[in-house]
Amino acid sequence: MKAIRGVLLTCDSAVKQILLTMNEKQSFIIEDLDDFHVVIKADEEYRVRRELEAELEKNTYSLE
Amino acid sequence: MAGPSIRIKPAGEPSKSTNISGEDSSHRLVAFLQSQSQNTLTRLYQKPSSCLSIFRLLRPLERQLVMNLLWLEMPVPASTMAAWVTREGKRPYHDALATLARLHILPQSPVKHALNPTFKSSMRQAITGGGSSGSFGVLSENDDKHPPPDIEALDAYALERWETILYYMVSSGTGQFPARPSQGVLYLLQRSRLMANVHGNTLQITSAGFQFLLHPPHEQLWELLLQYLQMAEERQMDLVEVLSFLLMLSTTELGKDYSMENLSATQKAMLEDLRDYGLIKQRTATSRRFSPTRLATTLTSSSPPLPTSTGTGNGSQAQGFIVLETNYRLYAYTDNPLQIAVLNLFVTLKSRFPNLVVGQITRESVKKALTNGITADQVISYLITHAHPQMRKNKPLLPVTVQDQIRLWELEKNRVKSQEGYLYTAFASQADYEYVLNYAKQLDVVLWENASRRCFFGSVEGHANIRGFIERRSAAGNA
Numbered sequence: 175m176k177a178i179r180g181v182l183l184t185c186d187s188a189v190k191q192i193l194l195t196m197n198e199k200q201s202f203i204i205e206d207l208d209d210f211h212v213v214i215k216a217d218e219e220y221r222v223r224r225e226l227e228a229e230l231e232k233n234t235y236s237l238e
Numbered sequence: 239m240a241g242p243s244i245r246i247k248p249a250g251e252p253s254k255s256t257n258i259s260g261e262d263s264s265h266r267l268v269a270f271l272q273s274q275s276q277n278t279l280t281r282l283y284q285k286p287s288s289c290l291s292i293f294r295l296l297r298p299l300e301r302q303l304v305m306n307l308l309w310l311e312m313p314v315p316a317s318t319m320a321a322w323v324t325r326e327g328k329r330p331y332h333d334a335l336a337t338l339a340r341l342h343i344l345p346q347s348p349v350k351h352a353l354n355p356t357f358k359s360s361m362r363q364a365i366t367g368g369g370s371s372g373s374f375g376v377l378s379e380n381d382d383k384h385p386p387p388d389i390e391a392l393d394a395y396a397l398e399r400w401e402t403i404l405y406y407m408v409s410s411g412t413g414q415f416p417a418r419p420s421q422g423v424l425y426l427l428q429r430s431r432l433m434a435n436v437h438g439n440t441l442q443i444t445s446a447g448f449q450f451l452l453h454p455p456h457e458q459l460w461e462l463l464l465q466y467l468q469m470a471e472e473r474q475m476d477l478v479e480v481l482s483f484l485l486m487l488s489t490t491e492l493g494k495d496y497s498m499e500n501l502s503a504t505q506k507a508m509l510e511d512l513r514d515y516g517l518i519k520q521r522t523a524t525s526r527r528f529s530p531t532r533l534a535t536t537l538t539s540s541s542p543p544l545p546t547s548t549g550t551g552n553g554s555q556a557q558g559f560i561v562l563e564t565n566y567r568l569y570a571y572t573d574n575p576l577q578i579a580v581l582n583l584f585v586t587l588k589s590r591f592p593n594l595v596v597g598q599i600t601r602e603s604v605k606k607a608l609t610n611g612i613t614a615d616q617v618i619s620y621l622i623t624h625a626h627p628q629m630r631k632n633k634p635l636l637p638v639t640v641q642d643q644i645r646l647w648e649l650e651k652n653r654v655k656s657q658e659g660y661l662y663t664a665f666a667s668q669a670d671y672e673y674v675l676n677y678a679k680q681l682d683v684v685l686w687e688n689a690s691r692r693c694f695f696g697s698v699e700g701h702a703n704i705r706g707f708i709e710r711r712s713a714a715g716n717a
Contacts, residue, residue, distance in 0.1 A: 175662065175665050175666065176662070177661065177662050177701070177704075179659075179660055180659070181656050181657065182656065182658075182659060182686060183655070185654045186653060189654055205663070207686060207693075208688070213695065219656060223654065226654065230650075230653070
């Protein structure tokens, strides 16, 4: 038995696919659990959230 | 295992109303009183004015129960009273009894019901008058040299004080430097965590502060006063005296001068704080009399605590000033800097006219509000409370598209949820896995599990316990 420290991300499947692509560039996923859950390294959480935000932002259209 | 699902409230339904007569929730002060000791409350009930004010804050059913029992000399058998209640009324009835018991107004008893004798005699006195306790405040002698201030001056004063506080909050950290409220107010804002000290000594509004700004004035006022009550004990002030003074103020009459003669030392000290909040006005700091403002006299009533806002004075602000269209455009008929600053929290303002501000609710503006800690529901309820009378013809009041979109923007922000913890894997056997998992479930720390992969994710709080559990078990196994 072993215990691995990490952060459990709960997300929708679209976000998960983006996370998987991001992981190929720079690895941060510890364990891919299922369609809605992944465990990532705790100290990478801030960076991952920021990059994910930037990625999602590309998909929105703004009037301004 | 269910994935994250998207749930949107039906837009037509107004979100939880937070007005004073809200049927489903008690007043904030009532909740606070319930946490006080019987001794404190009984001392408080010695004042007729306190009893009357608390009575006014109770919910309708609770008020009816009190009124029914008030004039009875003998206790009523519980069975007799229960016979008044219809079957549907059972739950509200028991809720009301429980609230009154926690307030020690109607001590809990399975056999018979009778009001707390102190409360009963004070409440009777409040209704019938009589007694010379001066519990409702003592009017000061007429003085031709200094007539009491007129109501307009009092309103202007209260409004100026109150808006100074709110405007200071809303413009902190924007580079503007509006008038600072007094040191006491700043301390109170900091203690209530509405503002926090960031780098050095500049106060900055917190996310709780942003939410505070969108509340109706009555609630804002009580939020600060409850904080004040909590501080009172630290300052060695007698809670009962502080409370009974506030409740007395709520029964005073607007536009009258009251004498300080029979106030206790604590209450005299309070005058200075209350002056800063705009609850009372004194001609000079050393004056021997004070006049309550509308903020004080409406503390326990349902009439609005603030008169019409400054500026145009056309009275429309009292009912609302915001027109919101289906194309996300927003027109606000106001020239009040506070209201404009509050709108600026979640609206992109485009143009400004002498009595009108035009803006647009955009994804960016709502996102900014969300990162400040304001929720979509708060934005929507602010828009509903301040909607222009013209908007009230619409049903539902706000365009459904806009409401839904604001909620969707909020969901978009929460697409990823993160929880720290430990992933437990590589169990030797299925039995081993289930044994540890069961233990973790008893602790209620399991966030995710998968039996076929024999692993589960537990929150960080449970880790020490689970580790101890496994160590104890393997030690026992080896022995």
